[in-house]
Amino acid sequence: MIEFQDPSILPEINTPMNKKSALELRKVNIFYSDNQAVKDVSFNIRRNRITAIIGPSGCGKSTLLRSLNRMNDFVEGARVEGELLFADENLYGKDVDPVEVRRRIGMVFQKPNPFPKSIYNNIAWGPLINGYSDSTDELVEKSLKQAALWDEVKDRLHDSALNLSGGQQQRLCIARALAMEPEVLLMDEPCSALDPISTAHIEDLMFELKERYTIVIVTHNMQQAARVSDYTAFMEMGDLIEFNVTKRIFTRPSVKRTEEYVTGRFG
Amino acid sequence: MAKEMQADTTVAGQSSVLKATSSISLSKARWGESAIKIWLALCAFVSVVTTAAIVILLFSETLNFFESVSPAEFFFGTTWTPLFEPSSFGVLPLIWGTMLVTIGAAIIAIPTGLASAIYLSEYASDRVRKIIKPVLELLAGIPTVVYGYFALTFVTPALRNVFPDIQVFNALSAAIVVGIMILPMVATLSDNALRAVPISLRQGAYALGATSYEVTTRVVVPAGLSGVMASFLLAISRAIGETMAVTLAAGQTPNMSLSMFESIQTMTAYIVQVSLGDTPTGGIAYQTLFAVATLLFVITLVINIVSQIILNRFREVYD
Numbered sequence: 001m002i003e004f005q006d007p008s009i010l011p012e013i014n015t016p017m018n019k020k021s022a023l024e025l026r027k028v029n030i031f032y033s034d035n036q037a038v039k040d041v042s043f044n045i046r047r048n049r050i051t052a053i054i055g056p057s058g059c060g061k062s063t064l065l066r067s068l069n070r071m072n073d074f075v076e077g078a079r080v081e082g083e084l085l086f087a088d089e090n091l092y093g094k095d096v097d098p099v100e101v102r103r104r105i106g107m108v109f110q111k112p113n114p115f116p117k118s119i120y121n122n123i124a125w126g127p128l129i130n131g132y133s134d135s136t137d138e139l140v141e142k143s144l145k146q147a148a149l150w151d152e153v154k155d156r157l158h159d160s161a162l163n164l165s166g167g168q169q170q171r172l173c174i175a176r177a178l179a180m181e182p183e184v185l186l187m188d189e190p191c192s193a194l195d196p197i198s199t200a201h202i203e204d205l206m207f208e209l210k211e212r213y214t215i216v217i218v219t220h221n222m223q224q225a226a227r228v229s230d231y232t233a234f235m236e237m238g239d240l241i242e243f244n245v246t247k248r249i250f251t252r253p254s255v256k257r258t259e260e261y262v263t264g265r266f267g
Numbered sequence: 268m269a270k271e272m273q274a275d276t277t278v279a280g281q282s283s284v285l286k287a288t289s290s291i292s293l294s295k296a297r298w299g300e301s302a303i304k305i306w307l308a309l310c311a312f313v314s315v316v317t318t319a320a321i322v323i324l325l326f327s328e329t330l331n332f333f334e335s336v337s338p339a340e341f342f343f344g345t346t347w348t349p350l351f352e353p354s355s356f357g358v359l360p361l362i363w364g365t366m367l368v369t370i371g372a373a374i375i376a377i378p379t380g381l382a383s384a385i386y387l388s389e390y391a392s393d394r395v396r397k398i399i400k401p402v403l404e405l406l407a408g409i410p411t412v413v414y415g416y417f418a419l420t421f422v423t424p425a426l427r428n429v430f431p432d433i434q435v436f437n438a439l440s441a442a443i444v445v446g447i448m449i450l451p452m453v454a455t456l457s458d459n460a461l462r463a464v465p466i467s468l469r470q471g472a473y474a475l476g477a478t479s480y481e482v483t484t485r486v487v488v489p490a491g492l493s494g495v496m497a498s499f500l501l502a503i504s505r506a507i508g509e510t511m512a513v514t515l516a517a518g519q520t521p522n523m524s525l526s527m528f529e530s531i532q533t534m535t536a537y538i539v540q541v542s543l544g545d546t547p548t549g550g551i552a553y554q555t556l557f558a559v560a561t562l563l564f565v566i567t568l569v570i571n572i573v574s575q576i577i578l579n580r581f582r583e584v585y586d
Contacts, residue, residue, distance in 0.1 A: 071470065099476050099478055109471065129485065130476055
């Protein structure tokens, strides 16, 4: 049923990871107690590309995203089955340290959540608790520049981060995640609380960031998925309905449900 | 045909009814409503009037007291013997006794209470929480006289096994039971403060590769710090005002000793002593009661105001 245009995005069971993938999902099932939120989902997330996960509310897209850096560990009763390969290891393997996973797979949340600390300390916090011993000045500057926030805040690095606007706070959260130099950046509807100008800022930023990072974004906004992503996964009721290069999903989807969704006929 | 006619007239009638009542002025005074409002306001005023009456009484009697005793003697004197000759009115021994018990109680209750709060808000599962919280509230509901009795009949004998020269009435047992008494207050108020820290902050910290311990000590507690501090201050103010347990456990000997093994007297215990005795109304001994009560009132009021200020600052953080 699923037709793939690019064979490198097809996962295969019991084979080594494709060199082009940052993450591979193989028959991933996620349960909340007795409810199954994600059913048998398989696809590859390509390195240095932006992969979007779209679908109606409650389709399991956020759940799937949060399973990629083990943020579901904090939900009581959540259980993940199947293989989620990262650097040739299953993220849910027995010996895997979830703290280490989160150091290497960063996350930006739906609502900006800066710490009630200064702008500077928001950025330096992650590296410091993880034993970064060099001067953090350079790292803070670099991260803020990468997040396109440096020029706006360079004169007030020691002000509270809570005084920034919503869009600035979200870019601060992106900078905070980048300061950890993650391999993958997960974004859970990062623009849903922002105005159109701040949204445009963040989308521009994502284009720049994909040169160095692999990005997975969950979004409600289909225009956004079409604009920013290289690959798109469309989910519904926990099933992966279709996964393909974004252009294909939005112009000639293989499945009727996808077409109905992306053209706005439902959802 | 007749039906249609009726329908027509109804429509026409409706519009005329609307016109007739289209005025928005009150057609009939709602007396019931006003009566209830007045009654509720009166009830609310009872507590205001009572507080005002107490404050006026306290201050006027205190002024009378200062006509016969100089404030310098009262605040800086180190001997408190108002009830017998030669009488001396230095309140410091009472303050000292109160402080000894309060500081001891705080040393017990603050670390334990904060640790319980951290455990409850950050580590305990919902099931464990549902057991511990009611138990803590139960602890807070025990009458204080029971704590005093417990200090006298259990804590002091137990302490005697370790420190044989401890007196029957001593500051240490009082500090211990007051510490246990205010612990639920520290634990529940701090727990509330920590739980008010948005989940999103914890998630943000975890997503940066922080361990639970780092998230708790370096994000959650600092973010909830003002609420936690307020809980400490409220608990301390409760310890200062605590009466029954300290009267029973610590005795009635105004004393500026450094030793927690000796009997002391707190401000509250002094008030009990005079109130229960046969001190004649209007005399100087009677007036000391008000002077001490005013001092106590001012101290706890200041602490409560400070904690309220801290709490308000804390609320602004997430607005």
